[in-house]
Amino acid sequence: MAASDTASPDVAESASPRPLFTRAKQFAAGCVIVAYLLTTVFFLGRHVLGDSASHRVAYFWTWDMFPGYTSTATRRVAIGETTGGQFVQLYPSAAQQFHWGVGGDMTRLDMLPSVEGERAAAWFLAAVQETLERTTTTTTDDPIARIYLVEEYWPLRYNLSDDLYEDVYGETLIKAVVDLAQTKQALEESPLTNRTHPTHWRVLLDVAVERTKRSDGRWEWTFQP
Amino acid sequence: MKSFWSAHESPRVVAIIRMALAGILLFDAALRWPYVVELFSTAGLPMPLHVGTPFEPPALSATLAALLFSLKLFALFAVLIGWRTRLSLVVLFVLFGWLGLLDFIGSFKKYSVIALHMLFLLTFTNSGGVWSVERWRSRNRDVSTSLSPPFSPPLSPLWPRRLMQILLCTIYLGAVITKVRRRDFATGDLLMFSLLDDRWGGGWFGQWLSTQPHLLVLASMSTIFFEIAFPLLIWMPQLRRSMIVCGILFHLGLAAGMSLAVFSPIMLVLLLAFANESDLQWVASGLRRLPMMGKHFPSRDSSITRAPLTTPSPPRTDSAGRVVWGLLVYTAAAATAMGLGYAQQRSADWYGVFDGSINERLVPLNKDNVEYVLSEESPEFHEYIHRIEIGSRVSNFHMFGKREQFTSSDVVHVLIRLVQEHPPMELQAMLLAPDGQTSDQFLIPLQTAQTHATIGFRLSPNMKPGRYRIVIQINGYDVAEQTFELVKR
Numbered sequence: 001m002a003a004s005d006t007a008s009p010d011v012a013e014s015a016s017p018r019p020l021f022t023r024a025k026q027f028a029a030g031c032v033i034v035a036y037l038l039t040t041v042f043f044l045g046r047h048v049l050g051d052s053a054s055h056r057v058a059y060f061w062t063w064d065m066f067p068g069y070t071s072t073a074t075r076r077v078a079i080g081e082t083t084g085g086q087f088v089q090l091y092p093s094a095a096q097q098f099h100w101g102v103g104g105d106m107t108r109l110d111m112l113p114s115v116e117g118e119r120a121a122a123w124f125l126a127a128v129q130e131t132l133e134r135t136t137t138t139t140t141d142d143p144i145a146r147i148y149l150v151e152e153y154w155p156l157r158y159n160l161s162d163d164l165y166e167d168v169y170g171e172t173l174i175k176a177v178v179d180l181a182q183t184k185q186a187l188e189e190s191p192l193t194n195r196t197h198p199t200h201w202r203v204l205l206d207v208a209v210e211r212t213k214r215s216d217g218r219w220e221w222t223f224q225p
Numbered sequence: 226m227k228s229f230w231s232a233h234e235s236p237r238v239v240a241i242i243r244m245a246l247a248g249i250l251l252f253d254a255a256l257r258w259p260y261v262v263e264l265f266s267t268a269g270l271p272m273p274l275h276v277g278t279p280f281e282p283p284a285l286s287a288t289l290a291a292l293l294f295s296l297k298l299f300a301l302f303a304v305l306i307g308w309r310t311r312l313s314l315v316v317l318f319v320l321f322g323w324l325g326l327l328d329f330i331g332s333f334k335k336y337s338v339i340a341l342h343m344l345f346l347l348t349f350t351n352s353g354g355v356w357s358v359e360r361w362r363s364r365n366r367d368v369s370t371s372l373s374p375p376f377s378p379p380l381s382p383l384w385p386r387r388l389m390q391i392l393l394c395t396i397y398l399g400a401v402i403t404k405v406r407r408r409d410f411a412t413g414d415l416l417m418f419s420l421l422d423d424r425w426g427g428g429w430f431g432q433w434l435s436t437q438p439h440l441l442v443l444a445s446m447s448t449i450f451f452e453i454a455f456p457l458l459i460w461m462p463q464l465r466r467s468m469i470v471c472g473i474l475f476h477l478g479l480a481a482g483m484s485l486a487v488f489s490p491i492m493l494v495l496l497l498a499f500a501n502e503s504d505l506q507w508v509a510s511g512l513r514r515l516p517m518m519g520k521h522f523p524s525r526d527s528s529i530t531r532a533p534l535t536t537p538s539p540p541r542t543d544s545a546g547r548v549v550w551g552l553l554v555y556t557a558a559a560a561t562a563m564g565l566g567y568a569q570q571r572s573a574d575w576y577g578v579f580d581g582s583i584n585e586r587l588v589p590l591n592k593d594n595v596e597y598v599l600s601e602e603s604p605e606f607h608e609y610i611h612r613i614e615i616g617s618r619v620s621n622f623h624m625f626g627k628r629e630q631f632t633s634s635d636v637v638h639v640l641i642r643l644v645q646e647h648p649p650m651e652l653q654a655m656l657l658a659p660d661g662q663t664s665d666q667f668l669i670p671l672q673t674a675q676t677h678a679t680i681g682f683r684l685s686p687n688m689k690p691g692r693y694r695i696v697i698q699i700n701g702y703d704v705a706e707q708t709f710e711l712v713k714r
Contacts, residue, residue: 036388064400
């Protein structure tokens with residue numbers, strides 16, 4: 001291998017003879033180099049074969065940026081229904097202050113590509129449980145009996161700025177479709193959404209909630225799909 | 226080949242990598258400071274990378290999370306200024322990994338893993354040998370002893386930088402392997418939807434690019450070309466600087482088009498692994514010519530000139546007392562930083578966990594709104610269409626040739642890019658003559674997995690010149706319309 005800067009005067013070969021400590025250091029360095037290169041080659045090979053999740057360590061050695069994107073945008077909300085028939089928002093709550101994404105309004109659950117998986121569902125329920133524990137007094141008299149994890153979604157083209165949208169779709173789609181500002185919002189003045197374009201909803205998870213008081217006086221929550 | 230790994234070099238390049246990486250990570254960590262409780266503590270919601278495995282580090286109480294994150298900030302600052310650099314890098318590596326594994330959704334993206342590799346490799350370098358507190362202290366000491374020879378920084382082993390170079394090459398190779406597997410990357414569709422994505426999409430420039438189908442293909446293919454070419458050509462001395470410049474432009478382009486957090490800055494720092502001392506000279510001489518910068522880069526004899534490059538300098542041996550005293554000062558500073566950080570978290574108490582008096586009010590929702598949400602109303606048919614184009618030629622899911630005016634010998638192609646996933650639908654395309662009569666029509670069933678639909682209307686000499694309309698219907702509903710002019714040859 002011809003390295004560009006090995007021949008330059010900027011680098012100098014190690015001197016010899018070397019004392020024992022230096023030799024030991026060099027041996028250790030050689031071990032690190034070989035281990036690093038072997039691991040790199042192994043996981044690159046697995047990635048070439050399409051087996052990018054061959055080992056848990058693979059996340060540290062697999063460079064699979066750009067894995068794929070859908071043509072719809074999504075965000076997630078958890079709705080709680082109380083025994084008295086009232087509805088409250090359980091997620092995002094005051095405990096989800098870390099937001100990011102282009103609009104700076106996505107929670108970490110929104111960042112998950114899918115909430116249908118078992119692991120993602122467990123995180124969601126943990127987030128809801130956290131909210132329930134933070135609001136025990138609020139929900140004492142009228143406890144939450146049912147929880148819905150709903151996903152708001154819309155075509156990605158709605159993310160375009162108004163001027164670009166008009167440029168691209170102004171003469172293509174029918175007028176009523178283009179004029180998004182005049183499209184009536186289904187959820188006016190609702191904390192559920194802050195979008196200025198039409199959106200749609202689907203239910204990802206629907207669970208019944210039961211709570212029991214433990215011997216230490218704290219509530220324990222169980223979720224049953 | 227032996228010298229490729231075993232040579233030593235001036236520590237200036239790795240010192241720049243150290244400072245730049247620490248600066249970027251410090252910025253990124255500072256942004257997360259108000260969210261420490263949420264991201265890393267049991268009072269919030271940690272999202273570990275590998276739940277229930279040895280890779281799931283112990284979850285932290287709110288207090289411990291505040292203390293350890295403060296220590297991480299301190300270690301970052303210490304690496305930045307080169308104070309006990311190797312020790313700080315080790316502390317930082319451990320904390321960066323620990324906290325990252327606790328929150329892979331919000332904190333441990335691929336750029337964090339790249340940074341972790343760099344921190345690991347930096348621990349084997351003498352990156353604190355220049356532009357550091359260590360260097361400053363050594364220089365002062367040398368000045369104080371008049372019999373000491375002029376101090377020159379100990380050289381740094383080259384192999385950690387070699388591994389950084391290989392890391393960068395494998396990142397590009399891995400990324401290109403991912404891309405070439407996807408058919409929709411070559412068509413530009415993957416890039417288009419990424420640019421519009423709420424998570425990683427772009428600002429106005431990225432959005433504008435997403436509306437330019439041909440530029441999307443060029444950008445996608447250029448990316449693949451670059452990611453293949455870089456690992457091959459960067460090793461050729463004649464092309465090294467050119468490839469570094471290409472890399473810089475590539476990552477600046479990514480940063481301009483998408484919201485990738487600190488990915489681009491970290492990759493730009495990793496590109497520095499291919500820089501060498503002569504590049505620093507080149508940059509310094511360029512800066513020297515600038516009117517206001519000359520005094521900061523006065524001559525080739527000053528701090529940016531080469532280190533004497535013969536053999537590695539023998540390590541200086543500090544007295545045991547001096548080492549212990551230095552470690553005590555370092556530990557005291559770290560403990561102070563942790564104490565101050567904890568006090569600040571406790572005082573701000575953004576999540577109300579430190580005073581234990583949480584009882585939030587839940588946000589009430591309107592019953593009608595909730596019922597609408599739970600009704601799962603389907604999108605309207607036009608919302609399953611992402612883009613419609615017409616042209617006289619179609620290839621690789623893109624339109625070419627004429628778009629406004631056609632002659633009677635042309636075929637007017639219509640390309641419809643559908644949104645995934647859509648239900649099974651029936652698409653009808655009608656060609657309407659200037660008098661409103663239907664000249665031609667097609668009926669196409671659209672399967673759920675179908676991403677594109679193409680239709681071709683063959684024009685004929687019998688058709689009258691004038692303005693024609695193409696009306697697209699889905700399941701009988703008008704969704705789009707395109708017009709074109711039929712002219713005589």
